[in-house]
Amino acid sequence: MRPLPNRWIPRGEPFQEGRGSSGSFPPILEHLILQRGLPGGADIEAFLNPRLRDLxxxxxxxxxxxxxxxxxxxxxxxxxxxxxxxxxxxxxxxxxxxxxxxxxxxxxxxxxxxxxxxxxxxxxxxxxxxxxxxxxxxxxxxxxxxxxxxxxxxxxxxxxxxxxxxxxxxxxxxxxxxxxxxxxxxxxxxxxxxxxxxxxxxxxxxxxxxxxxxxxxxxxxxxxxxxxxxxxxxxxxxxxxxxxxxxxxxxxxxxxxxxxxxxxxxxxxxxxxxxxxxxxxxxxxxxxxxxxxxxxxxxxxxxxxxxxxxxxxxxxxxxNRDRQQYETQIRREALEMLDGTFDPQRDPVIVLGSRSWHPGVVGIVASRLMRQFHKPTFVIAIDSDGIGKGSGRSIDGVSLVDAIRECQDHLIAGGGHAMAAGLSIEESQLDAFRQHFAEYVLRTTDEQQRQPTLCYDAEITFAQLSLDFLASYDLLQPFGNGNPQPVFISRGVSLSRPPVHMKNNHLRFMLRQGYAEQDAVYFGGGEKPLPDPPWDVAFTIDRNTFRGRTTLQLVIQDVRAAE
CATH class of the missing domain: 3.90.1640.30 (inorganic pyrophosphatase (n-terminal core))
Structure with missing residues (x-):
């Protein structure tokens, strides 16, 4: 039941130092803005420095x-x-x-x-x-x-x-x-x-x-x-x-x-x-x-x-600590349910329910499973009367609101947003809902949409990373939905020393590319099989301040054997 590997594809045109730069901003900054389909040229200033008077x-x-x-x-x-x-x-x-x-x-x-x-x-x-x-x-x-x-x-x-x-x-x-x-x-x-x-x-x-x-x-x-x-x-x-x-x-x-x-x-x-x-x-x-x-x-x-x-x-x-304990338990039981019955290559959706699950935590587990397997997911807590209350999380291209309307004959109620929604359902309707939901996804998406994809913004080298680079990069903040944190890739990266395992299956690396080294963390990386180095790595960048000293830290998004 290993998740499907990510396809790495560039977001738009590859970055080339000096190409198309106006000179007003660092070239990489203009490139990252344009990659998101945001206005370029004179409008970059308004994007980077939004003013309250523009409300x-x-x-x-x-x-x-x-x-x-x-x-x-x-x-x-x-x-x-x-x-x-x-x-x-x-x-x-x-x-x-x-x-x-x-x-x-x-x-x-x-x-x-x-x-x-x-x-x-x-x-x-x-x-x-x-x-x-x-x-x-x-x-x-x-x-x-x-x-x-x-x-x-x-x-x-x-x-x-x-x-x-x-x-x-x-x-x-x-x-x-x-x-x-x-x-x-x-x-x-x-x-x-x-x-x-x-x-x-x-x-x-x-x-x-x-x-x-x-x-x-x-x-x-x-x-x-x-x-x-x-x-x-x-x-x-x-x-x-x-x-x-x-x-x-x-x-x-x-x-x-x-x-x-x-x-x-x-x-x-x-x-x-x-x-x-x-x-x-x-x-x-x-x-x-x-x-x-x-x-x-x-x-x-x-x-x-x-x-x-x-x-x-x-x-x-x-x-929050109690919530984390419930989440760990539900996620473990959910993965046990999927083992042997769920095929990431075949099945377009995940729909799971249990009478032992806490209704307040199922949304977080749905989000984790959706990211792990790249499938629209509903996780449902069922009460003693056989009524389930569930939360769903989706992938790009699949609207859960539309899916709920399509499958409403199997539901008591439902609604929310395209990417996150809730529903109520009778326990006896779970299998029928799963089948109808899967048919809806297969009918409204193509195979490529259903494949996990990692879009990266630019290929850079460790030698290009510096605090000056970080200062330009921070102008793009705040990051989130609609303005995703830029993802970079670097090729031919080696380990300076063995990975350090931290709590919750996180890994810490010291990575080397040529003569340049970078500290990196891979959240949840301990749950995934790592290929033998050298690697190509996809990562975001964070500012790490400790005891008054600021450094640049890589947050690993994916690792593959170097091409």
Whole structure:
């Protein structure tokens, strides 16, 4: 059951030193920008140095004018307001942002987050019953990071006399939009369709300030927007790039005690990057929701007390360690299920389910299996009643939202994004869903799309790598979906000494090419068979700062025998 090997292909034209350079920027920098299909020439400056004054008119988002008008009415009438959010990073940051915006106008809202295990995502009946029982019936319910597809549930709230304002970024239902005050969702229009929910809340705050100025400084909230945007893996293009670039600068000196405590607990060194958010802060905020304690993640972001913030951050760190243990167990059992039944050459999808799996962790395992085998994957936790709740992760070219619609006869419910989605299914329907899902993938993709591919941006030598090179490279930050971290290859690389095995099957190398040496780390490399050196290596570059000394470190993506 060995995964298929990657095909290494260049992303566009090969890099040649000096060719096509304008002289304004290092040639490799211009090459990397053009490789991503980003604007070249004079527009490079705007890409490398996005400015806050370039933020677009928030009223371009559908539903924004009606939302602002209704919020002003709630402010003037001093209405009872409840914010209903999701349990992931985007959800808890969106609630935090919405609360800070409303506080600036004298509104003290209550908030509610459903529990992933018993209530599921969004405006479920179980979640709404608890929400209404925990406080006074709201005059206005604001949903953040959910609500777009909750047509029936919102109709029920309207019948009870509750106005609903939806602030979301998920795909609309084929049935249309809910009948409510407004649906503020870029996916209902043509602009800002890449925003996460926190980004939409930020735009709502901007629109409210334009209509009714107050002393709220939105720039102070951009660290929260950056965390949500990176953690939700939305494309870092357009205004997302602007918001994340400025939000990461704000994060390093944040005024939010919870974000500061999370940086202390995770050992960040004061220079926040998208990798820090994606692998340190985001997983810990997400872990609380996965362990059915999302209120602890929200409390971390809302508290103004530094001592409490640190206590909460340490609690989130413990949740994350628990999550890692569940993940290891589920992944091991999933691989045992695949052994002997799954053929990477033959089978186009992975669909697995078990009654012993924790529903809060299946999404992470789905992501790991998808990357390992390059297959669209659903991993499903089944409860004692035989109802499964699963998470899916996909490869380029396969939309899970479209696949769920195609296979809806086998499902109770489902939805999400093209690359990440969730579903509910009866245990008896697993095999039929797997077969239909596989048929859909085979029909809508070709064989080449289904083969794992490593796209590299440029071939370089170790002699070209330096701190000056790193300084130019850092101008491309932040990296993420839509602006992937550049991948380089170097050929004919040898080992200066045997690999060092670290925890979690990671490897550390000292690599040599000619007279130049480079420190390198290969995450998960201990799980993969390595060919005999010399090697061709594919890698990304990271800045490694230890005791005040900065060095350039290679992060290995793939290794093959030297050609």
């Amino acid at each position: 677009s008119d928030p009223f371009l988002i559908p539903g924004m004018a009606a939302a602002v008008e209704r919020l002003q009415l709630a402010i003037d009438r001093r209405e009872t307001v409840c914010i209903f959010g999701d349990y992931d990073v985007d959800g808890v940051t969106s609630i935090t942002l919405m609360r800070r915006i409303l506080h600036a106008y004298g509104v003290e809202p209550r908030h509610f987050i459903p529990h992933r295990g018993g209530e599921g995502y969004g405006l479920s009946d179980a979640a709404l019953i608890r929400c209404m029982a925990e406080g006074p019936k709201p005059d206005l319910l604001i949903t953040v990071d959910c609500g777009t597809v909750s047509i029936d549930e919102i109709a029920g709230l309207k019948a009870q006399g509750v106005d609903v304002l939806v602030v979301d970024h998920h795909e609309p239902s084929p049935r249309g939009l809910p009948d409510c005050v407004a649906v503020v969702n870029p996916k209902c229009g043509n602009d800002f369709t890449y925003l996460c929910a926190a980004g939409v809340v930020f735009k709502l705050g901007h629109a409210l300030l334009k209509s009714r100025p107050t002393d709220l400084d939105l720039k102070e909230l951009m660290d929260l927007v950056a965390v949500a945007t990176i953690a939700d893996i939305v494309p870092l293009i357009g205004e997302n790039r602007l918001l994340v670039r400025h939000g990461l600068k704000r994060l390093s000196t944040t005024l939010n005690p919870g974000l500061r405590a999370l940086q202390e607990v995770t050992g960040m060194n004061g220079h926040a990057t998208s990798m820090d958010v994606g692998f340190r802060i985001g997983p810990r905020l997400n872990a609380a929701g996965r362990m059915d304690a999302p209120e602890d993640a929200l409390a971390t972001l809302l508290t103004d007390c530094r001592r409490l913030a640190f206590d909460f951050a340490e609690k989130l760190d413990r949740y």
